[in-house]
Amino acid sequence: MEGELSPGAQASHQYSETVQLAISYISEHYLEPLKIKDIACHVHISPSYFSRLFKRTTGCTVAEYITKLKLRVAKELLAGTVSPLGEIAQTTGFCSQSYFTKTFKQIEGMTSLEYRRNMRMDQ
Known part of the structure; x- marks a missing residue:
């Protein structure tokens, strides 16, 4: 799961790098109370855009992931x-x-x- 995108995920190279960075962050901090705004800040995009991008790229929400x-x-x-x-x-x-x-x-x-x-x- 770490660093994996869902099969058939349709993301440009730039988007997949952003989501990969977020996944790496999540993998290191999943035992902590993670907030979307903190993950979005880590990858330098807005929380609402991050949520949409993550769902579109991985096929699941951050919470599901x-x-x-x-x-x-x-x-x-x-x-x-x-x-x-x-x-x-x-x-x-x-x-x-x-x-x-x-x-x-x-x-x-x-x-x-x-x-x-x-x-x-x-x-």
């Missing part, structure tokens, strides 16, 4: 550790284990425990 990034890290932890869900939720920047569980199921289509079990069976 950050959530997917957190879940990607969580999936790595679920597959590679025996850490409790609460610890994984906290480590990946979710405000609570219940919100983590709800978000995981909504986006991944299965609970985090089901994901962990499936990953263990595949090994």
Whole structure:
């Protein structure tokens, strides 16, 4: 996910550089409370233009991107550790284990425990 644009993203070279810079910033700071205005300031464009550009380039909003990034890290932890869900939720920047569980199921289509079990069976 880091540095990736969605398949079929239609952006000029200049736009993709701006969004790549934003993605890099997000990847370094996703555990912090990120505001669109702060990311836009980092890439030197207005927040409203940044929001539109990011969505057009990546196919998702900044908030969706950050959530997917957190879940990607969580999936790595679920597959590679025996850490409790609460610890994984906290480590990946979710405000609570219940919100983590709800978000995981909504986006991944299965609970985090089901994901962990499936990953263990595949090994």
